[in-house]
Amino acid sequence: MRLRLVLPLLLSACALAPAQQNQDFSKVEVNVLPVQGNVYMLVGSGGNITVQAGSDGVFLVDTMYAPLADKIVAAIRTISKGPIRYIVDTHVHGDHTNGNEALRKAGSTITGGNVSADIRDSAEGAQIIAHQNILNRMSAAKGPDSVASKAWPTDTFVGDEKDVFFNGEGIQVIHLPNAHTDGDSIVFFRKSDVISTGDLFTTTNYPVIDLDRGGSINGFIAALQKIVDMIIPVYGQEGGTMVVPGHGRLCDLGDVLAYREMTIIIRDRIQDMVTKGMTLEQVKAAKPTLDYDPLYGTSTFWGTDRFVEAVYRSLKDNKK
Amino acid sequence: MKYLNLAALAAAVLLAGTASAQINLSGTYAMTLNEDFPERLPGPEIGDYLGIPLNAAARLHAESWDASLLTLPEYQCRVHPIDYVPSFFNIRIWEERDKDSQQLIAIHQHHEAWGTERTIWMDGRPHPPEYALHTSQGFSTGKWDGEILTVTTTHLKEGWIRRNGIPRSDRAIVYENYIRHGDHLTWVTVIHDPAYLTEPFIRTRDYTLSTGLVMGAYPCESVVEVVMPKGKIPHHLPGTNEFLAEFPARYGIPTEAAMGGAETMYPEYQQKLKTLPKPAPLKKK
Numbered sequence: 001m002r003l004r005l006v007l008p009l010l011l012s013a014c015a016l017a018p019a020q021q022n023q024d025f026s027k028v029e030v031n032v033l034p035v036q037g038n039v040y041m042l043v044g045s046g047g048n049i050t051v052q053a054g055s056d057g058v059f060l061v062d063t064m065y066a067p068l069a070d071k072i073v074a075a076i077r078t079i080s081k082g083p084i085r086y087i088v089d090t091h092v093h094g095d096h097t098n099g100n101e102a103l104r105k106a107g108s109t110i111t112g113g114n115v116s117a118d119i120r121d122s123a124e125g126a127q128i129i130a131h132q133n134i135l136n137r138m139s140a141a142k143g144p145d146s147v148a149s150k151a152w153p154t155d156t157f158v159g160d161e162k163d164v165f166f167n168g169e170g171i172q173v174i175h176l177p178n179a180h181t182d183g184d185s186i187v188f189f190r191k192s193d194v195i196s197t198g199d200l201f202t203t204t205n206y207p208v209i210d211l212d213r214g215g216s217i218n219g220f221i222a223a224l225q226k227i228v229d230m231i232i233p234v235y236g237q238e239g240g241t242m243v244v245p246g247h248g249r250l251c252d253l254g255d256v257l258a259y260r261e262m263t264i265i266i267r268d269r270i271q272d273m274v275t276k277g278m279t280l281e282q283v284k285a286a287k288p289t290l291d292y293d294p295l296y297g298t299s300t301f302w303g304t305d306r307f308v309e310a311v312y313r314s315l316k317d318n319k320k
Numbered sequence: 321m322k323y324l325n326l327a328a329l330a331a332a333v334l335l336a337g338t339a340s341a342q343i344n345l346s347g348t349y350a351m352t353l354n355e356d357f358p359e360r361l362p363g364p365e366i367g368d369y370l371g372i373p374l375n376a377a378a379r380l381h382a383e384s385w386d387a388s389l390l391t392l393p394e395y396q397c398r399v400h401p402i403d404y405v406p407s408f409f410n411i412r413i414w415e416e417r418d419k420d421s422q423q424l425i426a427i428h429q430h431h432e433a434w435g436t437e438r439t440i441w442m443d444g445r446p447h448p449p450e451y452a453l454h455t456s457q458g459f460s461t462g463k464w465d466g467e468i469l470t471v472t473t474t475h476l477k478e479g480w481i482r483r484n485g486i487p488r489s490d491r492a493i494v495y496e497n498y499i500r501h502g503d504h505l506t507w508v509t510v511i512h513d514p515a516y517l518t519e520p521f522i523r524t525r526d527y528t529l530s531t532g533l534v535m536g537a538y539p540c541e542s543v544v545e546v547v548m549p550k551g552k553i554p555h556h557l558p559g560t561n562e563f564l565a566e567f568p569a570r571y572g573i574p575t576e577a578a579m580g581g582a583e584t585m586y587p588e589y590q591q592k593l594k595t596l597p598k599p600a601p602l603k604k605k
Contacts, residue, residue: 031451033449033451033452225550235399235435235540236397236398236399236434237397237398237477238399238477248451249452249453250452254398254456255454260553261389261553264552265553265555268553268557269557288558290376291384291487292381293377294377294489294515
């Protein structure tokens, strides 16, 4: 039964997430890194999970892969014994949402009032908050993101933002349109001073511009700019607001600036080539990413060619 | 009882003798500028990559770099990384010892430039996991090799080899040696960067112990110096940086040599240098 549930989820995980079908999850460790305030980062396989914990329970950002759920819960239990109350999906890709159902089941939400429109019984599990476009894709009758209803978001929002007050701090779930996908959100823990970015910022690969799901290079740059604008460092480019990336190591302003710098410079180079009428093949041959390839071009699922092609098509189609 | 006290004293002297194999670096040091003055204070010229074992990726990064980047408010107070900050100003070094055992826990440094501080852990602790935060000063552990303090630094943020756009990646590991001869301190840095260097890059800087030195504070406030659209990053598109030609032309250095690479570090390169064409002198505008 468990395999029957897990396999369709794994297979539906899109091609723009790190490949996991062949992964041996039994060898994956889920490690805990304290960030600051009430916030921790879980590192395993798939996207990083952000954990905020306190007397109200546990708030999660993203859920990695379902086969890791037991290890994720065990890691959370080293931080807090409280119930998992909320989960935020930063975007639809399977490496960030594949564990939705399992982690939701591991939690419970206080229901009643108008919350009963989302969840009738606390035994149904934790609330899953996400932008409406994620639910639209997950609940579609057909499509690469279609998943079983128990993995769907239970509490969606449209517009710019959804706010929650939990464990003594305001939490902003902020939608950034047409960037990585059309359903991206970042999560800002205001008192702990931590931003969880999903795949709008990573340290391991070039920006993944998922054109088929509404992503665009200029939207991605606008999202990075928004993150930069929210960060207040202690001095220079360091300390102060901490940033949990979708993949890779814990960061602060300096790292986000370096990533924004890279993204804008490569966008400008490819835009110049598009303006000159160069074909995609000519653009690739010109190696517009050469100086950043040692850092970001080694990703096996989103290498240089795919990135250059996505930027080219995004600019050629003039997607905002 | 008297004999016992003498024995204890003798043991203490012997132990102190052992400990003195580890030089005490504590003190305030003034930077000592010699032939490295142009590199350490004014800084390198645009397009001068001589003697740097950089690869093609690093070269493109440097050729694209535009100094106007530093006018952006978010870049104005960026501190120099640990492998570059020894270029500047004065430093203070002090020890942190366990009160009871007097074991050396850490050696601390304060840099007058940008007020940066770093800790070199001497207590044998491991480096953090790769997914921990990287910083400009990195995470350092040290040990004594005779009278030389040797330091290994990981978890560095992206930095620079020179102040003209030559990058140093966040994957780099920096090794350092602190060598003290009386009041003279030689600080050696060796950068291993798998992303941007084809060979390790070695650099030394000199300092002189200065007991009367008082360091000032180094506050830094960002302001808008040049109004630019949000999200604009000053840079040169490939092939458009006209300033690159100035350095080789000004000094009559073959353009190929100015582009650097590991080959240009070694004495044998002088033979090749003689065979390379020199650029035309700069035209006065």
